[in-house]
Each structure stands twice: as C-alpha cells, then as structure tokens.
Amino acid sequence: AQSVAQPEDQVNVAEGNPLTVKCTYSVSGNPYLFWYVQYPNRGLQFLLKYITGDNLVKGSYGFEAEFNKSQTSFHLKKPSALVSDSALYFCAVRPRGSSGGYNKLIFGAGTRLAVHP
C-alpha cells in the first residue's frame, strides 16, 4: 500500500539552530513530493515541491528539502529556526501516472515543530 511516514510526532529545536523534519514514502515510481505547513485553525500552506531535477529544493520562508531516491526520503530542513516556524508540517506525495490515485495527495500524519526562544 502507498504510504507516507513522518516518524516524529514532534520536533523541538532552539531558535537559531538548524531543524530537520523527516519524511519517507512508499510509493511506486517517481512521485511528486510536497511539504505543507498548517498553523492553528488554518488550512495548509504550500512550502515546496519536488518534481524533477536538483535533489535540493528551496521553498518558502527559508525552508528547503532534500530528495533522496535511494532512501525514498524527502526531509524538510532549515538552517536557522525561528519561533514563528512553530506549526504543524505535513509531507505529501502524489503518485505519477493515470491510475486511480493520480489526482490524490497522500499525506503523512504530520509533525509538530516547536521552536523555543
């Protein structure tokens, strides 16, 4: 079955330190990969995506993610965390191809990022 795993329910990091939010996936082929952020009582905001090309993708608010095909991972990173980065982060995968899941995003369970002053 196709799935996305975010192994950490919560990540705690001090302001100014680098952060990593992990994501691995189990999807056939070469899927599209996404990261979204959700603030309390809000919808999801797009951060970045990987379609093809350079494995390091840069996105909004200084975030970046590294695609690793051999490890089927797409970890989210930021060199220096801000308190305002505290939110819920979702990794999502969209399989390529024309199967029934073509239009659907498969979400991970989410990881809560807490950045402490």
Added chain:
Amino acid sequence: GAVVSQHPSRVICKSGTSVKIECRSLDFQATTMFWYRQFPKQSLMLMATSNEGSKATYEQGVEKDKFLINHASLTLSTLTVTSAHPEDSSFYICSARDRDLHTGELFFGEGSRLTVL
C-alpha cells in the same frame, strides 16, 4: 499565487440541521477539488474528489448521502453536511487543482470548523 477561498470559516449549528460549506478558486479554474476532514492533532483524511460537471467520487467509508458534494462550475464546489450530528463536528478543508498546471500541486482553503451542538 493561486488562492482558494473557503466559507464559512466557522459555523455552529444545531443537531439535525444541514450546513453548506463553499470552496472557491479565486484566480484559476479547477476541474477537480478535494474535500478533507481533519480531526484534532491528526492528518487530513480525504473524503471525496469533486469533479466539475459530474458526480463526486467518495472514499471508502464516507457516506455520500451524508456529505453532499456539488461542483457546478470550474470555480466552486460545495460540501453540504446533511442532518448534522455532534460526531460530524470537525475541521473541513478543501483543496483545488489548477487545470492548467500539471505538477500535481494542490491549493488549499483556510478550512471550516463545524461545531454541531
């Protein structure tokens, strides 16, 4: 960037009444929209895929007579929760796919919090 507007953002209703939630793509046309439900501290659960001009496709376990979806135009999809009960209280989020983009990126609304008394 692409904007999806969701209305209302919050609604409180009495048990047994019906509630309609609107999802609009403001600056693009969306042949496909998706409706999700999110429980507290959990990921998004896809409820149904809304296709313009045709019937929605519901995920397994989602009652189509309970959650009526209409996608009458390229910019509007509605979700009606019929005969709402307290267990229907949740955060409902819609997303839309720009028909002119082929990257798989979805644009999300701000969400609607439904509270059934």
